[in-house]
Amino acid sequence: MSVTTLTMNGTLVSAAEGATLLAVAREHHIPIPTLCHFEGLSEVGACRLCLVEVEGSNRLQAACMTKAVEGMTVTTNSETLRSYRRQIVELLLAERNHVCAVCVANHTCELQNLAVSMGVHHVRYEPQAPQLSMDASHPRWILDHNRCVLCTRCVRVCDEIEGAHTWDLMGRGRHTLVISDLHEPWGQSESCTSCGKCVRVCPTGALFEKGTSATNKDPHFVTYLKMAREQKLWNR
Amino acid sequence: MIADDLAAVRERERTAISLSTARIAVCSAAGCISTGGAAVKDALGAAVIAHNLSGSVRVLGTGCLGLCHAGPLMRVTRGDAEPVLFTKTTPAFAERVIAGLPSGVLPLEQRCDLQQPFFTRQHRIVTSDAGIVDSERIEDYLAAGGYTALERTLAELHPEDVVREVSLSGLRGRGGAGYPTGLKWSTVAKAAGHGTFIVCNADEGDPGAFMDRSVLEGDPHRVLEGMAIAAYAVGAEQGYIYVRGEYPLAITRLKTAIRQAERMQLLGHRILDSQFNFRIDLRIGAGAFVCGEETALIASIEGKRGMPRPRPPFPAEAGLWGRPTLINNVETYANIAPIILHGGAHYATLGTERSKGTKVFALAGRIVNTGLVEVPMGMPLGEIIFDIGGGIPDERQFKAAQTGGPSGGCIPAAHLDLPVDYEALAGIGSIMGSGGLIVMDETSCMVDVARYFMEFCRDESCGKCVPCRAGTVQMHGLLTKMTHGTATDRDLALLEQLAELTTRTSLCGLGQTAANPVRSTLRHFHDEYLAHIHDHVCPAGVCAMNGEDPR
Ligand SMILES: Cc1cc2nc3c(=O)[nH]c(=O)nc-3n(C[C@H](O)[C@H](O)[C@H](O)COP(=O)(O)O)c2cc1C
Ligand code: SF4
Ligand code: FES
Numbered sequence: 001m002s003v004t005t006l007t008m009n010g011t012l013v014s015a016a017e018g019a020t021l022l023a024v025a026r027e028h029h030i031p032i033p034t035l036c037h038f039e040g041l042s043e044v045g046a047c048r049l050c051l052v053e054v055e056g057s058n059r060l061q062a063a064c065m066t067k068a069v070e071g072m073t074v075t076t077n078s079e080t081l082r083s084y085r086r087q088i089v090e091l092l093l094a095e096r097n098h099v100c101a102v103c104v105a106n107h108t109c110e111l112q113n114l115a116v117s118m119g120v121h122h123v124r125y126e127p128q129a130p131q132l133s134m135d136a137s138h139p140r141w142i143l144d145h146n147r148c149v150l151c152t153r154c155v156r157v158c159d160e161i162e163g164a165h166t167w168d169l170m171g172r173g174r175h176t177l178v179i180s181d182l183h184e185p186w187g188q189s190e191s192c193t194s195c196g197k198c199v200r201v202c203p204t205g206a207l208f209e210k211g212t213s214a215t216n217k218d219p220h221f222v223t224y225l226k227m228a229r230e231q232k233l234w235n236r
Numbered sequence: 237m238i239a240d241d242l243a244a245v246r247e248r249e250r251t252a253i254s255l256s257t258a259r260i261a262v263c264s265a266a267g268c269i270s271t272g273g274a275a276v277k278d279a280l281g282a283a284v285i286a287h288n289l290s291g292s293v294r295v296l297g298t299g300c301l302g303l304c305h306a307g308p309l310m311r312v313t314r315g316d317a318e319p320v321l322f323t324k325t326t327p328a329f330a331e332r333v334i335a336g337l338p339s340g341v342l343p344l345e346q347r348c349d350l351q352q353p354f355f356t357r358q359h360r361i362v363t364s365d366a367g368i369v370d371s372e373r374i375e376d377y378l379a380a381g382g383y384t385a386l387e388r389t390l391a392e393l394h395p396e397d398v399v400r401e402v403s404l405s406g407l408r409g410r411g412g413a414g415y416p417t418g419l420k421w422s423t424v425a426k427a428a429g430h431g432t433f434i435v436c437n438a439d440e441g442d443p444g445a446f447m448d449r450s451v452l453e454g455d456p457h458r459v460l461e462g463m464a465i466a467a468y469a470v471g472a473e474q475g476y477i478y479v480r481g482e483y484p485l486a487i488t489r490l491k492t493a494i495r496q497a498e499r500m501q502l503l504g505h506r507i508l509d510s511q512f513n514f515r516i517d518l519r520i521g522a523g524a525f526v527c528g529e530e531t532a533l534i535a536s537i538e539g540k541r542g543m544p545r546p547r548p549p550f551p552a553e554a555g556l557w558g559r560p561t562l563i564n565n566v567e568t569y570a571n572i573a574p575i576i577l578h579g580g581a582h583y584a585t586l587g588t589e590r591s592k593g594t595k596v597f598a599l600a601g602r603i604v605n606t607g608l609v610e611v612p613m614g615m616p617l618g619e620i621i622f623d624i625g626g627g628i629p630d631e632r633q634f635k636a637a638q639t640g641g642p643s644g645g646c647i648p649a650a651h652l653d654l655p656v657d658y659e660a661l662a663g664i665g666s667i668m669g670s671g672g673l674i675v676m677d678e679t680s681c682m683v684d685v686a687r688y689f690m691e692f693c694r695d696e697s698c699g700k701c702v703p704c705r706a707g708t709v710q711m712h713g714l715l716t717k718m719t720h721g722t723a724t725d726r727d728l729a730l731l732e733q734l735a736e737l738t739t740r741t742s743l744c745g746l747g748q749t750a751a752n753p754v755r756s757t758l759r760h761f762h763d764e765y766l767a768h769i770h771d772h773v774c775p776a777g778v779c780a781m782n783g784e785d786p787r
């Protein structure tokens with residue numbers, strides 16, 4: 001495997017061939033905030049939190065989807081980028097009902113953590129406060145659209161890891177919703193295997209277990225499953 | 237069919253045309269059909285039979301004749317005499333025209349002066365067949381020289397020669413961004429391997445735009461021919477036309493045209509008896525503006541939800557099903573046959589240094605001649621609006637011209653001498669766009685206009701990325717506050733900041749350009765924003781300023 005060298009925030013770093021800028025940054029302990037990215041799932045480049053500056057291009061690039069190229073010069077934390085990231089988090093907080101005090105994911109929520117780490121302590125935008133429904137038809141879990149950030153992790157884990165493709169999106173723009181099957185109640189979904197992977201990858205309190213006060217997050221199971229599959233650990 | 241057979245069809249058709257004493261073209265594009273054009277055409281047909289003129293009078297339904305506001309339009313050509321154009325025709329009028337033909341007396345009223353600047357100042361390349369070619373007859377298109385360019389391409393040119401000719405022409409993509417077409421073709425041609433696709437983008441989603449629709453409805457074979465030449469140049473055997481479902485007439489005409497071309501071996505296997513195979517299929521869009529964006533369009537053709545993905549990789553390298561894919565706009569393809577026939581260098585004599593050829597514009601809004609026009613690149617905006625467009629009705633004052641739709645900007649009177657050119661328009665904060673040109677007079681409020689376009693982008697955002705999905709909602713809210721008279725300086729600052737955020741961080745062109753109407757009106761009409769915010773006054777008198785929506 002050939003190795004690439006590039007400059008990140010003024011430091012020379014090495015990268016495996018084909019690695020994304022995000023992977024390189026993580027390897028070298030350079031923090032880049034992410035939300036739609038989830039280790040082990042495909043990338044969609046949707047949240048735009050991981051945008052970085054690449055010298056020679058006037059377009060910002062999503063670190064999760066941009067491959068490291070020999071000789072690249074990348075900046076991950078300029079004041080401009082930090083300001084854009086704070087605004088994106090603020091936009092998310094204003095978009096639906098993210099009231100931490102009454103949320104099951106309080107203290108385990110990735111959106112909350114992002115806001116805290118970026119110093120977003122108040123939201124300047126008009127709260128949209130949409131009155132969205134909840135789907136409690138599944139025996140074990142609940143989907144609360146009011147807390148969904150549309151990262152599509154649940155859609156991808158269900159399709160790519162579980163192979164069920166129960167979840168997908170409907171509607172567009174601010175009316176986009178995650179739906180099960182063809183917009184049937186989750187509890188009546190014929191494709192859902194009740195594996196619970198979607199609940200475990202959800203970054204907020206949008207998918208949670210009935211009767212719990214804190215979501216049980218295990219971010220490593222997806223990478224483990226993927227690795228096991230690639231190395232054929234279960235093949236006899 | 238081989239070249240000789242094709243020549244025979246052309247000859248037969250031309251003889252028939254020369255033997256006819258009159259050719260009567262009724263505009264059969266959507267504009268004139270909506271004002272009753274189909275009934276006029278039917279009445280002409282019935283009258284021809286009633287007056288026993290079937291052998292000598294030909295009635296045809298053609299592409300858009302331009303003056304859409306005065307439809308249904310009828311163009312009568314008799315022998316070598318100057319054609320006569322009638323406006324606002326009716327079935328009864330059609331009967332009178334036919335009744336007068338034997339004695340050579342045509343009605344004097346409802347005539348339109350063909351020497352007025354609206355007609356004389358235009359330069360028709362893409363729309364040259366309007367009034368001459370029946371949209372549903374391939375024989376008409378052949379008689380007018382159609383498919384000669386494809387014939388010559390297959391017989392005389394290597395694929396590289398075609399690409400070189402297109403590069404030489406300086407043609408740039410007419411879908412909005414103006415990417416050099418020759419360069420795109422050579423990139424796709426060089427992308428290795430089998431299974432290259434070509435796509436014609438006929439999604440035309442800009443509000444008020446109907447250039448592509450007119451070309452598809454009026455002259456579908458011109459687009460098919462352009463696509464076939466492109467396919468030969470880049471080595472593709474399969475093409476798709478992605479046409480929006482709201483264009484049922486265009487879909488019907490395309491289906492007819494494809495069937496006719498296949499029957500004559502101008503599409504399909506071994507085209508004109510050469511080694512070249514090329515098939516075209518239609519894919520119908522379901523009315524999402526974002527599906528005009530090329531990566532979303534690809535997802536949609538693949539049967540997935542029409543959402544964009546980050547580029548690179550560009551479709552030229554990895555498009556449909558991961559294969560190299562050439563995507564061009566309808567009008568781009570419609571320029572190809574003339575470029576091959578007359579040479580790229582000849583095409584490049586028209587236009588400005590970096591914008592060559594002509595551009596079709598849909599004139600709309602507060603302008604006398606609403607309709608479709610084709611002008612050489614480089615023509616000053618003011619000439620299009622005042623000479624060709626006839627100026628502003630009701631003795632009102634010109635205020636702004638909006639180009640580029642929801643991705644474009646508003647151009648104030650101070651820039652009326654600006655030439656129509658990709659760089660010049662971008663230089664003052666607008667874009668060429670796909671050809672929508674909306675004229676506004678002093679009764680339009682620029683803040684309200686910005687709000688209208690923001691509402692469009694908010695509703696058409698696909699919802700994938702946060703800055704566009706949520707940013708357009710907030711910007712629309714701030715603009716609404718301004719039109720309600722309840723905004724403050726802080727709101728203006730927030731708006732400016734959000735405009736920068738969505739432009740710089742959105743995933744696709746929709747979000748990246750959604751703030752353009754805001755930014756351009758902030759640039760050229762800043763005082764109007766301040767009047768709304770500081771004085772709680774709408775200078776145009778549009779906004780209610782009492783917490784309610786305008787109008
Ligand atoms: C939101 C959005 C909508 C678009 N809509 C259209 C469209 O309706 N028709 C079109 O030809 N191009 C449209 N485009 C541009 C296409 O992505 C693409 O650039 C174009 O089809 C390329 O063809 P051209 O090079 O011939 O212009 C759109 C782009 C964006 C970002
Ligand atoms: S910019 Fe808008 S339309 Fe484009 S991907 Fe993002 S949300 Fe979708
Ligand atoms: S993590 Fe890269 S765009 Fe969301």
